[in-house]
Amino acid sequence: MEHISKYLTKDIKLSSYEDKLFKSDLMFDDHMLVWFISGETKIIQAESTFSFKTGDIFLIPRNELATIINYPKNGLPHKTVVMHLSTERLKKFYEKTEPKKKTPPLQKIYRFSNHPLLESCLASLIPYFDVKSEFPESLANLKIEEAINILRLIEPSVDSVLANFDVPGKIDLIDFMQRNFMFNMSLEKLGYLTGRSLSTFNRDFKKLFHTTPQKWLTDKRLELAYYHLVEKKKKPTEIYLEVGFEDLSHFSFIFKKKYGVSPNQLLIKSY
Structure with missing residues (x-):
C-alpha cells in the first residue's frame, strides 16, 4: 500500500492512499476536520456508521473511538485534506472568543456535505502543497482560525465540543x-x-x-x-x-x- 502525506505544517496535511483499502482503529488526540477530494471512507463507531465520498466534509471530535476504512474509488486514490484543531490552538482561540452556547459537549461526528464556505477554505490550501518554500506558521494560524470561525457560523453547537478541554472522567x-x-x-x-x-x-x-x-x-x-x-x-x-x-x-x-x-x-x- 502506498500512503503519501504532504504537510504544510504538523496540523495541515494532504493525505493519499493508492491501494485498495486502508483500515485503522483510531482515537484522535485532536479534533479532525477532513475534506474529501476523491475516494470513500466508512467510519464505524459504537452506535453509528457513516459513509463519506468526494466533496464531503466532516469533523470528528478528539477522544472518539472509531474504525476508519478508506477506499480508492473510480480509479482515483483516497485523497483528503486534513486539518488538526489542536487543544493548544483552540485554547488560544477561546481566550479571546466567548463560546456561543454553554451546553454539555455533544460528542458526535459533524457532517458538512459540500458546504461552500468550508470547501472554499480547505480548497484554498491545495496550491500551497506544491510550493517548495516553507509554509509560514502565521498563515497556518490564519487558515485554521478561518476554519474554526466557519464551523461556528454554520453549526453554533460545535462550541460545546471545541471549547471543551476536560479530560475523560471515570466512567462505567x-x-x-x-x-x-x-x-x-x-x-x-x-x-x-x-x-x-x-x-x-x-x-x-x-x-x-x-x-x-x-x-x-x-x-x-x-x-x-x-x-x-x-x-x-x-x-x-x-x-x-x-x-x-x-x-x-x-x-x-x-x-x-x-x-x-x-x-x-x-x-x-x-x-
Missing part, C-alpha cells in the same frame, strides 16, 4: 467495554478513556469480567462475527475488519478454533 467500565469492544485500541488508551490508569483498568476489568481484557475482547469480537455470519448472511471478507480483526487468515483461524468450523463453512451452513 462494563457499559464502555460492551459498546466499544470492536475497536483495536491499546489498553492504555482504553484506560484513559474510562478515566483510569493502566493498572487500575486491568484491576477493575478482572474484578468485573473475571478474565483478562485480551481474552474477553477476542471472545466478544468472535461472537459479533458469528452473529453477522448467521443472522446477517455477511461474508467473512465483509466483516472481519468491522468486528475488530486486522487479518482475514488470522480471523478465520481463531474463529475455527472457537466454533469448530471456519467462517465460510458457517456461512454456508446458515443458509
